[in-house]
Amino acid sequence: MEFDPALFVELFTRTFQFWWVIVPAIFLGLVVGAIPGFSAANTIIILLPLTLAMEPEIGLVFMVALYASSRMGAGIPAILVNIPGTAGAAATPLDGYPMTKQGRGQQALAISFVSSVFGGLLTTVLTLLAMPWLSQVAFYLHSVEMIVVMLFGISLIASIAARDTLKGLIAGFFGLMLGYIGADVVYETPRGTFGFLELYDRVPLIPALVGLFAVSEAFAVIEGESILSKRGREAMQKAGWAETFEGVRLALSKWWHIIWTSIIGLVIGVVPGAGAAIAAFVAYQQSRTYSKTPELYGTGHVEGLVAPESANNGVTSGTLVPLLVIGIPGGATAAIMLVVLQYHGVTMGPDLFMDNPELAYGPFAAMAVTYFLMIFTIAPLARYMSRITVVSTTYMSPIIISFTLVGAFVPRQYMFDMYLALAFGVIGYVARKTGYHTAAILIGVILGPLLETYFLRALKISEGDIMVIFSSNLGNILWVGLALSLLLPYLFQLRRAKQEAA
Amino acid sequence: MFDDYFDELDRRRFLTGSAAAVGAGLLAGLPATNAFAAGFPSRNMKVYVPTREGGGADRNLRAFTSIWKKYLKVNFEPSFYPGAAGRVGYEKYMGIASDDGHDLLFGNMGPEVLNWVVKKPTGFNVSDLIYFGQMDRDPGIVFVGRKSKFKSLKEIVEEGKKRTIKVGVSRLAHPATLGILALGRHTGAKFNVVPLSGGKRTRAGVATGEMDCGALPSGGIARRGKNFRILGIFDDSNPMPDLVKGAVLVNKEFGMNLPPLIAGARAFGIKKAAIDKHPANFKILTDTSNKVFGDPDYQKVLKKTKVPMELFTKSSSQAEIAKYVANITKIGEQYKDLLTGKS
Numbered sequence: 097m098e099f100d101p102a103l104f105v106e107l108f109t110r111t112f113q114f115w116w117v118i119v120p121a122i123f124l125g126l127v128v129g130a131i132p133g134f135s136a137a138n139t140i141i142i143l144l145p146l147t148l149a150m151e152p153e154i155g156l157v158f159m160v161a162l163y164a165s166s167r168m169g170a171g172i173p174a175i176l177v178n179i180p181g182t183a184g185a186a187a188t189p190l191d192g193y194p195m196t197k198q199g200r201g202q203q204a205l206a207i208s209f210v211s212s213v214f215g216g217l218l219t220t221v222l223t224l225l226a227m228p229w230l231s232q233v234a235f236y237l238h239s240v241e242m243i244v245v246m247l248f249g250i251s252l253i254a255s256i257a258a259r260d261t262l263k264g265l266i267a268g269f270f271g272l273m274l275g276y277i278g279a280d281v282v283y284e285t286p287r288g289t290f291g292f293l294e295l296y297d298r299v300p301l302i303p304a305l306v307g308l309f310a311v312s313e314a315f316a317v318i319e320g321e322s323i324l325s326k327r328g329r330e331a332m333q334k335a336g337w338a339e340t341f342e343g344v345r346l347a348l349s350k351w352w353h354i355i356w357t358s359i360i361g362l363v364i365g366v367v368p369g370a371g372a373a374i375a376a377f378v379a380y381q382q383s384r385t386y387s388k389t390p391e392l393y394g395t396g397h398v399e400g401l402v403a404p405e406s407a408n409n410g411v412t413s414g415t416l417v418p419l420l421v422i423g424i425p426g427g428a429t430a431a432i433m434l435v436v437l438q439y440h441g442v443t444m445g446p447d448l449f450m451d452n453p454e455l456a457y458g459p460f461a462a463m464a465v466t467y468f469l470m471i472f473t474i475a476p477l478a479r480y481m482s483r484i485t486v487v488s489t490t491y492m493s494p495i496i497i498s499f500t501l502v503g504a505f506v507p508r509q510y511m512f513d514m515y516l517a518l519a520f521g522v523i524g525y526v527a528r529k530t531g532y533h534t535a536a537i538l539i540g541v542i543l544g545p546l547l548e549t550y551f552l553r554a555l556k557i558s559e560g561d562i563m564v565i566f567s568s569n570l571g572n573i574l575w576v577g578l579a580l581s582l583l584l585p586y587l588f589q590l591r592r593a594k595q596e597a598a
Numbered sequence: 599m600f601d602d603y604f605d606e607l608d609r610r611r612f613l614t615g616s617a618a619a620v621g622a623g624l625l626a627g628l629p630a631t632n633a634f635a636a637g638f639p640s641r642n643m644k645v646y647v648p649t650r651e652g653g654g655a656d657r658n659l660r661a662f663t664s665i666w667k668k669y670l671k672v673n674f675e676p677s678f679y680p681g682a683a684g685r686v687g688y689e690k691y692m693g694i695a696s697d698d699g700h701d702l703l704f705g706n707m708g709p710e711v712l713n714w715v716v717k718k719p720t721g722f723n724v725s726d727l728i729y730f731g732q733m734d735r736d737p738g739i740v741f742v743g744r745k746s747k748f749k750s751l752k753e754i755v756e757e758g759k760k761r762t763i764k765v766g767v768s769r770l771a772h773p774a775t776l777g778i779l780a781l782g783r784h785t786g787a788k789f790n791v792v793p794l795s796g797g798k799r800t801r802a803g804v805a806t807g808e809m810d811c812g813a814l815p816s817g818g819i820a821r822r823g824k825n826f827r828i829l830g831i832f833d834d835s836n837p838m839p840d841l842v843k844g845a846v847l848v849n850k851e852f853g854m855n856l857p858p859l860i861a862g863a864r865a866f867g868i869k870k871a872a873i874d875k876h877p878a879n880f881k882i883l884t885d886t887s888n889k890v891f892g893d894p895d896y897q898k899v900l901k902k903t904k905v906p907m908e909l910f911t912k913s914s915s916q917a918e919i920a921k922y923v924a925n926i927t928k929i930g931e932q933y934k935d936l937l938t939g940k941s
Contacts, residue, residue: 175687236806279682282711282790282793283770283938286682295687297681418802431798549795556792557764 103453104224107461112159118466119534120159122473129169130181132503136166153458156433163429165470167372168212171405175204176484177323177496179503183301183370184408185544187380189309191285191393191400198396199324199331201482206343207398208405209475214351215358215406217467220413223361224460226397230414231421233366236570239554243366243565244574247545249377249539251582255384256394256536267532271540274299280551293439303513304541306500307520308527308534314496315491315525321517324485332486340478346398353399354406357383361407364568365414372408373542379407383498384583388588409467422501432511433459444587447554497521637877639700642673645866646703648710650680650685653796654817657903658733658864659704659848662887665896669886676704683708683728683769692722695869699879703727703867708860711923713771715930716937729865729923731887732914734905736815736862737833738774739845740765741780741826744803749917751830752900753848754811758787766809767799771937773859774813775930777832777848777938784854801826813856815861816842817905832859857925862909865919888914 128139140147140159149157169312170181175192188208195204197327223230237245253268277288289295317323324332347354352372361375383391383403397472419430550592553563558564568573625639630817634752645663649655656676661673678685684705684761695701700847707729714724742748754763767775782789792809794800797818805825812819836842849856849933873880890896891913900910930937 234802234806238806241667279685281795284683284685284717293679293686294682296686553792553794555791559790 100391103355104461107228107454107457108465111157111461111465111561113460114154114462114465115469117154117158118161118462118469119473120364121158122165122466122470124166125162125165126169126474127160128170129166130172130312132179132181132500134304134503134506135182135429136163137431138507140429141434153455156459157462159433161466163433163475164216164409164412164466166415166462167211167216167409168380168405168470168474169210170408171398172205172481174309174399175208176201176482177549178313179410179491179496179500180305183305183478184376184411184541185404186309186373186538187328187376187404187535188401190404191395191397192584193261193312194396194526195401196485197323197325197328197592198337199328200339200396201332201485202335202339203343203346204401205482206340206475207347207401209470209478210347210403211350211354211405212473213411213467213474214347214354215361216409216412217464218355219358219362219410219433220460220464220467221403223413224337224457224464225422227417227527229415230355230362230366233363234418238568239550239557240565240568241574242349242367242570243547244375244555244571245378246543246576247578248381248574248581249374249543251578252377252381252384253536253539254531254582255381255390255585256539260531263530264536265340267527267536268540271537272544273540274304275541275544276539276548276591278545281551290357292387292512294508294510294516298545299541300504300508300513300516301542302507303504303517304520305538306504308524308538308541310496310500311517311521312524312534314493314500314529316528320489322486322489323492327488335479335482337479339378339474343478344475346401350399350402354404357403361410362414364407365411366417372411374546375407375411375533376404376540380578382581385585390585390588392396395423413460413463416463420456420459449506488542492595518532590598612885620781625780626634632687638876638882639670639672641700642675642700643670644695645674645676646687646691646701647676647804648680648684648691648703649676649678651678654815654862654905655704655706656865657905661899662733662890664732664894664899665890665893669889669895670882675726682718683713683771685713685717685721688714688724689719689721690728691867696871697869697875699868699872699876699883701872702883703870705864705867706861707732707863707865707919707923707924708773709769709771711926712930712937713769714771714935715927716771722922724927726870727867727868728870730884730914730916731890732863732865732911732919732922734817734864734909735837735860735911736817736861737837737907738772738777738813738833738859738861739754739780739816739819739828739830739832739842740774740778740791740830741804741809741819741877742814744809744827745807746811747829748811748829750844751848751851754804754829755781755852757784757788758782758789761923763810764786764808765789766794766812767790768797768800768805768814769795769940771930772813773861774815774832776933777856777859778813778858779933780854781830781848781852781939783936785852799858817862817909820906821904832856832861834858838906841906841908857929859929860922863922865914884916923933 125136128134138585140162147158167184170185174180174188176196178189178193180186180188192204192208200311214269253264256264275293279286279296286296296340322329357379360379364375364378380400383399384390387399415430419434501514501517503512527537554564620650647655647659651836659676679690679756687705691703711724748754757763765778770791776789778789780789794803795815800814810900817827819839820827820844828842831845831850832848837846848854900907912939
């Protein structure tokens with residue numbers, strides 16, 4: 097796995113020649129990423145016979161391009177209509193949608209595209225350069241360490257609760273309680289399922305996601321004429337290309353933010369089983385912690401949009417690392433890529449980098465070229481995509497509800513999931529009207545089961561010794577980091593108050 | 599886990615998806631086929647799968663039914679009901695499936711029967727289900743990562759007498775888990791089995807060093823020989839001597855008398871009530887499924903799965919299946935305390 101500049105130059109040159117595969121895959125990925133319930137994984141599954149019929153290299157380039165662009169696509173409805181296409185985009189609407197409501201949808205999309213592209217591009221290049229070290233991450237981040245990583249994400253609830261402590265914590269704990277519904281991971285004992293078999297496999301994420309965000313939003317916006325505020329509508333009517341350029345400028349001005357939040361995504365992505373949702377929430381929480389203006393998060397703050405979008409695109413290249421190094425896919429899409437490589441007789445593992453370096457590094461070259469081409473193909477579309485927000489809520493709300501209910505049905509094909517999405521919609525609507533934060537509930541639903549899984553696993557490993565959570569050096573360093581990230585905002589706030597008083 | 603089942607799976611999905619666009623009209627114009635002829639089967643077969651799409655059951659099901667449909671002259675429609683170690687799928691099948699022979703279950707008898715023995719869910723009784731058409735016979739094994747310091751199962755056992763060995767397993771109620779626990783009870787070695795929810799995560803747990811070793815069915819590990827080493831087999835013989843070298847037979851090595859712990863034993867299931875009501879339909883099912891085993895096209899399909907061919911059965915015997923289910927039920931009852939963490 098040594099760095100060979102000549103090999104990389106040749107790889108990139110060669111991959112650019114496949115632009116005719118990459119560009120259609122980018123557009124397809126954007127569409128499937130934007131539809132709730134669909135994802136790169138199930139689209140690649142559907143198209144697998146097509147990719148298998150292609151030359152192996154072309155097929156792989158196609159899948160990688162689809163994978164990368166679908167990640168970006170999931171952010172589009174999250175920003176424009178508060179519907180995250182996947183769990184990985186669940187943190188995107190926190191600041192993306194308020195921007196849209198202010199009539200800055202076009203800007204928000206441009207910020208999202210630039211953060212995604214540069215975050216994805218940077219982490220892909222980093223992965224190429226640091227593969228030997230990155231491949232070791234999974235050997236150090238075990239259950240104990242992952243408990244703390246989960247807590248980084250969950251502590252975002254505390255940040256949200258900072259605005260209204262009691263309501264924020266109630267919403268967060270309510271979400272965590274919902275997240276623990278289902279069979280436990282050790283003894284497979286169903287808990288809190290109310291006898292519904294459909295809940296034995298945990299609360300399904302997509303119905304919870306679209307219900308809490310999209311359906312409740314559709315209920316709420318139907319009370320007005322438009323999802324935009326009056327000023328927002330005026331701003332949208334005046335919006336031209338300048339808005340896109342302003343979005344690009346704003347995102348680029350946060351270049352350092354893009355770098356470090358995308359690296360969070362990369363590191364989390366390398367751990368098999370971790371995912372974009374964790375990365376996005378952890379990045380958002382960290383971004384808020386170290387921000388000079390934490391009070392602006394949740395109101396349409398640029399950094400609050402840059403962080404989750406950079407991080408969830410940073411995950412993309414990370415999930416390929418364990419696949420190529422130890423033959424264990426980091427996520428569902430990586431698993432399908434493994435199928436294609438196996439189909440062509442390629443055996444994963446460290447030997448691949450010596451036996452067939454073009455194939456081992458090829459997916460990363462394809463990903464980098466995809467991100468590069470996305471700058472030119474997607475950014476100009478922000479202006480046109482954002483026009484959807486001017487559609488009257490008379491039409492928009494029923495469309496959102498029907499669209500998302502289908503999305504809730506698709507992954508498991510249970511009618512139950514459509515009812516569940518509606519139930520979450522009602523919960524979300526009541527939460528909005530009574531000042532409880534839906535994002536706090538959702539964080540609990542998404543991260544709660546993962547936290548429980550790692551916690552129970554760690555307890556099983558230690559044979560019930562709770563002190564196992566402090567048993568690893570890396571874990572302890574992370575605990576200190578977590579404590580700091582919870583304390584620092586208050587310390588910063590105190591310092592600012594002192595400075596202002598002085 | 600993520601093998602060429604995708605090939606079959608996705609080809610089907612792709613074809614389904616493509617056909618949806620252009621096929622509806624064409625299908626409407628087709629002449630009536632045997633699928634709609636009088637007699638059994640009079641409609642497509644529905645198959646309840648108690649696991650997620652994409653696992654070994656899915657892979658094997660698609661391989662088998664791609665040939666079986668030639669003989670039954672109808673298509674198979676799989677539906678997936680994962681959750682609670684197979685219980686969701688079993689309860690759905692026993693609860694809502696028709697008992698005219700058109701609705702079947704397809705699962706992995708070993709872990710699923712064992713799970714029933716351990717949990718005894720109230721929704722169904724496993725004796726109300728009859729298995730047939732067993733496709734594979736994949737024994738449970740003990741394996742380590744390629745960088746592991748353990749070179750033999752004996753070393754693991756010896757170490758287990760000094761400290762607790764962490765063993766990654768797919769789930770608690772699993773023949774391979776039962777094997778490692780029985781080995782510990784027999785030798786005095788202390789094994790702490792940690793369920794990692796599936797073969798992929800178990801392999802990851804072992805490969806990354808979080809677990810000292812793992813216990814799973816052999817197929818998925820044997821195919822990844824460069825990353826893992828198989829050290830022990832819970833069977834009377836090594837089914838893949840050319841592929842798995844240096845592994846010991848646990849019974850022989852440690853003087854035990856465990857029955858073969860077949861961790862991968864995928865087969866179809868049908869409600870006993872369906873057999874009682876329509877014995878002729880069940881005969882058609884068993885007769886036609888038995889023909890699949892001898893079909894040369896079936897061998898070609900199996901080869902494409904990349905699973906070692908030695909693990910697929912050449913025929914299926916009802917008596918053997920009944921014996922296997924009785925064995926696994928008996929040993930499950932015997933080791934129930936270990937599988938439920940009570941001792």
